[in-house]
Amino acid sequence: MSNPFALWVYLSTTPLLWLTVTLTVWIAADRIAARCKRHPLVNPVLLSIIVLGALLTVTKTPYQTYFEGAQFVHFLLGPATVAIAIPLMRNRTLVRRNLLPMAAALVAGAIVAVVSVVAIASALGAPHDILIALAPKSTTAGIAMAVSESMGGDPALTAVLVISTGILGAVIVTPLMNALKINDYAARGFAVGLASHGIGTARAFAVSEIAGAFAGVAMGLNGVATALLAPLLMRLF
Amino acid sequence: MIPALAALLLCQLAGEIVARGLGLPVPGPVIGLIFLALGLAVYLRRPDAKPIEETRLGETASQLLASLGLLFVPAGVGVVQQLPRIAEHALAIVVALVGSTLVTLLATVYVFLVVKRLTGDAE
Numbered sequence: 527m528s529n530p531f532a533l534w535v536y537l538s539t540t541p542l543l544w545l546t547v548t549l550t551v552w553i554a555a556d557r558i559a560a561r562c563k564r565h566p567l568v569n570p571v572l573l574s575i576i577v578l579g580a581l582l583t584v585t586k587t588p589y590q591t592y593f594e595g596a597q598f599v600h601f602l603l604g605p606a607t608v609a610i611a612i613p614l615m616r617n618r619t620l621v622r623r624n625l626l627p628m629a630a631a632l633v634a635g636a637i638v639a640v641v642s643v644v645a646i647a648s649a650l651g652a653p654h655d656i657l658i659a660l661a662p663k664s665t666t667a668g669i670a671m672a673v674s675e676s677m678g679g680d681p682a683l684t685a686v687l688v689i690s691t692g693i694l695g696a697v698i699v700t701p702l703m704n705a706l707k708i709n710d711y712a713a714r715g716f717a718v719g720l721a722s723h724g725i726g727t728a729r730a731f732a733v734s735e736i737a738g739a740f741a742g743v744a745m746g747l748n749g750v751a752t753a754l755l756a757p758l759l760m761r762l763f
Numbered sequence: 764m765i766p767a768l769a770a771l772l773l774c775q776l777a778g779e780i781v782a783r784g785l786g787l788p789v790p791g792p793v794i795g796l797i798f799l800a801l802g803l804a805v806y807l808r809r810p811d812a813k814p815i816e817e818t819r820l821g822e823t824a825s826q827l828l829a830s831l832g833l834l835f836v837p838a839g840v841g842v843v844q845q846l847p848r849i850a851e852h853a854l855a856i857v858v859a860l861v862g863s864t865l866v867t868l869l870a871t872v873y874v875f876l877v878v879k880r881l882t883g884d885a886e
Contacts, residue, residue, distance in 0.1 A: 552833045571832040575839040582843055589844050596837035602827065603834045605771035607792035608778070609824035611799035615807070616815050627879040635871035643863035650855035656848075660859060664867060667838050669790050682841055683848055687860070689839040694864045702865070708872060713879070717872035721864055728831035738828070744871075746793045753789065 538587065544595030551577050564732050566700040571725055572693045603668065603724070610727070610742035617739040624712055628743065631713075635720040635744075636751035639664040640759045648763055657763060659684045661756045663691040666723040669749040673756050688723065695722025696729035711737040719744030767823035774799045 537543045555573035562568040582592055593600070614621060621628075643660045652660070658679035662670035670688045671681035699718040708714060711734045718726035719741025727745050731738030778795030781787070787794070806812055815821045842849075849856055 548836060549833075552830075552836060556830075556832075569832075571835055571839060574833075574836045575842060578836065578840045579843045582840065589841055592840060593837060596840070599834055600837040604775045604792045604795075605768065606827045606831055606834055607790075608771045608774045608795040608799050609827050611774075611796045611803060612815055612821055612824040613828065614796075615800055615803040616821075618804075624875075624879065626882045627875045630878040631871045631875035634874040635867055638870040639863065639867040642866045643859045646862045647852075647855045647859035650858060652852045652855035652859070656852055656856065660856070663860065663863070666790075667835070668792070672790070683845050685838045686842045686845045686849070687856070689835055689842070691860055691864055692835065693839075694860055695868065698864060699868060702868060703872065706872075708876070710876060710879070713872050713875040716875055717868045720871045721867040724831055725835050728828075728835075731828055731831065746796055749793055750789045 538585070538591065541595035541598070544587075544592045545598055546595075547581065548574075548578065548596045548599055551581075566697050566729070569693055569696055569729075571689075571696070571728070575689075603666075607666070607724075607746070610739075610746065613731075613735060613739035614743055617736055620712060620736065621739070621743065624716075624740075627713070628716060628740075628747070631716055632720065632744070632747050632751055635717070636664075636748050636755055637759065639721060639748070640752065640756050641762070644760070644763050654763075655679060656683075658760065659687055661760055662752050663687045664721050664723060665749045665752045666745055669753055673753050677757060677760060689725065692722045692725025695726040699726065699729065700733065712740045715740035716744040720748045723748070764819070764823050767820045770820055771795075771799070771824070771827075774802070 551574050552570065555570040555577070558573065559568045559570040582589065640661050643663055644657050647657055647660050658677045659674050662673040662684065665673070665688070667685050667688045670684050674684040675681045695718055699714065703714045715730040715734070715737030718730050723745045727738060727741035730741035774795035775792050777798055778793065779791030781794050782789055782791045803815060816825065
């Protein structure tokens with residue numbers, strides 16, 4: 527094609543371009559994270575979002591156009607959630623032995639996750655629509671968006687806050703638990719899965735399979751707990 | 764890989780049908796996870812059952828979970844649209860997210876460990 531602009535006009539409207547770019551950027555980001563020995567600060571999700579966000583801004587590509595390509599990746603979140611049944615069943619003896627600690631930690635964590643974020647933001651003067659979008663921030667994107675929408679919040683803003691929380695937890699968890707000398711990988715995984723859903727779970731799998739399995743369980747359980755509790759807890763504010 | 768992917772999708776679909784059909788507040792994929800776990804429990808009772816990680820389903824699942832982070836990238840890129848709204852209340856949002864994530868991690872991990880210690884002798 528002689529005219530590079532015509533080529534761009536063609537490519538920029540097909541899902542092929544942004545799907546390929548998303549995968550390529552992720553592979554590069556993941557290699558960098560691997561080369562940095564999975565240092566918690568070098569988070570491949572964060573790295574990819576920064577690069578892709580910059581690319582969209584520079585090329586003036588609307589997010590909707592980007593998502594037409596990237597939706598195929600986004601779609602896999604569902605089957606990947608189902609797939610957590612496999613590490614869960616592989617570690618079933620350990621899971622069964624920790625049922626009581628899990629139940630107690632779930633109730634405490636789910637309440638603290640919602641109340642603390644809303645209380646802090648409210649004390650710092652955030653308006654009510656932001657508080658609603660923040661409330662389900664520890665649950666996986668699909669649930670959080672539905673919960674926030676049912677309370678009159680903005681699902682797109684909620685998704686971004688959810689992913690920020692995921693990255694934060696994934697970055698904080700390893701140095702925090704090491705500093706506190708907590709070596710129980712079931713407990714560590716459960717905490718990061720509850721506080722930081724799938725991105726925390728991805729981080730947990732990078733550290734240990736046991737942590738990953740417990741993170742996956744915590745993510746699923748907290749999704750349910752938050753869907754039930756968040757509307758009740760929001761009445762406090 | 765295709766039969767394994769189909770199995771995952773079937774569980775998700777069944778979960779979605781149950782969740783919507785019964786009006787449960789639980790997302791479809793989470794119910795799908797429970798269905799798959801039950802299915803695996805039945806499979807593991809068979810005398811000729813292979814360890815889960817050696818089945819094709821096990822292989823596909825670990826490949827998918829190894830790239831779990833990638834799956835959050837498309838939604839995360841949505842931040843470009845939300846930057847003005849977030850910038851307006853940046854301080855409140857950043858402090859709330861960092862503070863709450865920290866407190867949630869601590870509350871969860873310590874409740875887990877304390878209850879484990881209290882109930883540990885019963886094993």
